[in-house]
Amino acid sequence: MLEHDVLVVGAGLAGMRAAVAAHEKGANVAIISKVHPVRSHSNAAQGGINAALTDRGDSWEDHAFDTVKGSDYLGDQDAIEIMCSEAGAELIRMEHMGVIFNRDDEGKLGTRAFGGQRKARTFFVADFTGQAMLHVLYEQILKTGVRVYEEWFVLDLIMHEGRCAGVTALEIATGRVFVIRAKTVIMCSGGVGRLFEPSTNALIVTGDGMAQAYRAGASLMDMEMVQYHPTTLKGSGVLITEGARGEGAYLLNSQGERFMKRYAPNMMELASRDVVSRSEQTEINEGRGIDGCVLLDCRHLGEKVIRERLTQIVDIGRDFAGVDIMKEPIPIRPGMHYIMGGIKTDVDGLTSVPGLYAAGECANVSVHGGNRLGANSLLDTVVFGRRSGHHAADVTKDMDWPKLNIEDLAGQAEDSLQKLLSRNDSGERWSKIRHDLGVDMDKYFGVYRDERGMQTLQRNIQNYKDRYARVAVQDKGRVFNTDLIFTLELGFMIDCAEAIVAGGLERKESRGAHSRTDHPTRDDANWLKHVLVTRTPKGPKLSHLPVVITKWKPEERKY
């Protein structure tokens, strides 16, 4: 039988950090991931990771305040304090594990400036920080010998006597179904970017874990908080890192004007993401865009800076936009990038379902609130990945194995797969539905939203659900059947869409990334609170929780 004290779902930064931590505590831990660990989406993070190092004259309180303000006061301040005060040690830990990080002249870690922060406290490896960290964590996994179920697709969480007790999973290479029993499961399955078309996210980012937790009864929190990144390429949605603006790149409209001076006269291009995205969208809506885009101009930075610090953008510009960034500005637009919302957890990763933890982008500890600061997500993954790993490992020490009927569970999972594979009903495939759904999400849940649009979206999602119930899988085989995987992912995406729209309709104000044209201002009197969505047979059920405020009283946000 396959069984582990701690089973981590997902091998991104959060998942591998959690596994290393649980291993340190002596737990029998394994990771399960639908792609090889180093293929995980954490790779994509270009810009860097934030930490306030005190020996550099920075203070974690300043970092925490920037984060609180960036979150539009929706972030829980106790969690933010933990993240920011533990950031330095965690960063150093990553350096000790082997991450190279760029240095200053004395050979100490060097920083760059990032949006929404008054100090340069973003540590980086050229412009592939995520990749550099991901590969180093994988090295640690090899060193520890932690088992990785590589290219295994989690189908569902197993619930037993009110606890999460493992997963059912599909070994992609063979198409065989397995049950993995676990005392605790840590969900680290990443975001849900591909629900939006276009998006900066990789194709595998489909909200599987959020939907699985939602189905298992966990609460999702602040799902309406979907971040649009200010600089994505038109069409493909490929991201240009915020590092570009950190290094001093300008945003220009069709008149060649640095329009940010009208929206954020102090921080200019480095105001927080929601602010910059809205400014761009306003420029475009008011006719000062070019083909639905504005321009990002790096030319004045000079070849040396561009070559040393922005290498990946040179390649991306050339390969995906046909632009030489040394010579021309790049047309960009706001594009879906990140979800602040997710499975509600406490500061040790515990969710509302016993035995189930969550960390990373799929979780919502509430450190990002209404808007995540650039380079705070990598920090979130490693700090709360570690904390969940430690906590889960400790808890399992004196826990008995759940008594599962493995054969029944495997049989049921196999049956439902068989059913799906043999169905020919509509002949309609996942690809059409996924595309239509994505375009709808972008249209009705974009930078700006309103009641009518979101209601339309809600009706459409019901329609997608009906279509999905008749979806047909073309590939009937078992070996590496990606057609089947995509079909299963679409089911998860639709559930996430349902929760996102429910949250969006519920929150009747504009806060952080949630900008409603029908409720254009922040309303602290009524909405300084979290929106929780739980699944019931009758549809999503909504509830609220107060925001935790420790040191910083809500004030107006100006950049």
Next chain:
Amino acid sequence: MEVTLSVRRYNPDDKERPSWWQDYTVDVERTASVLDALIKVREEVDGSLSLRCSCRSAICGSCAMRVNGHAHLACNTKIIEASQDGSKIRVEPMGNAAVVKDLVVDMKMFWDKVRQVSPWLQPAGPEPAGEYTAPNEAMLHLAGVMSCIMCGACVSDCTSLEVDKNFIAPAALAKAYRFVADPRDAQTVERLRMLNEYSGIWDCTRCYECVQACPKGVAPMDRIMAMRDKAMEAGFTKTYGARHTDAFVDSIEHSGWLDELRLPIKTVGMFNLPKLMGFGPVGLRALMRGKMPPIFHTPVPNVKNVRRLFKKVRATQGREQK
């Protein structure tokens, strides 16, 4: 723009045909990549086509495959480059790996080789309270190797690996270099000692394929050469490598092709029994698959021409040395 992809397909469940070519014609944008076209096929034409891909921007390392005979990332290979005259684009799985299905290969051997080089930082002594200090130039230099995305393109096209499956191969060796050149790592000599063994840095034939195949500019061959220098500096001079290279050259000069049976024997030495026993399993597997090299190694026809080539090369080398 219309493009036709000729895809090498394979499905182990399909007992009738071992593998086959299938043509797909799709309409794509002028800026589209080979991956965009394949995704279009998968989404709109044939859902049974399997391939790995995720990031579409050359960072996840999933989509390496052979395009017109050479390994590339499908996502950063433009259609207009792969088919300048509008001809069919040939798409096949990577080489030097078993195919699982269609364009998906088994990466197990790839990762086993990576594991072989103990790919994790091993600093000396207790950790400092803060970060390790290290010159930025050294870190920038390392960034060049760290940008490896473990896609396997170099390994797919490695000619040395093709003849000797024990070769640690370019990706894992580049990974090893990442630690050898890291000022924080304290195991440099041990690492070099291991890499100096049979199947390590001396087994590269300097064919340059890996440099050409690598989509991230890692240039594995250059790293291998740098490690040879470092190994010599560290005092490892009596190498398998030197002997292996000699044995390789001898065989080709003698018969015009590689005597795979005698190569390992000559390399490790006739009397190195433990090492020779180690080759047993490889030999057995080769035998089972009908791939055992012939016991009697007969020269190719016109081997004289090969020998003439050797003479010529020696003559020019001689001149250069003077």
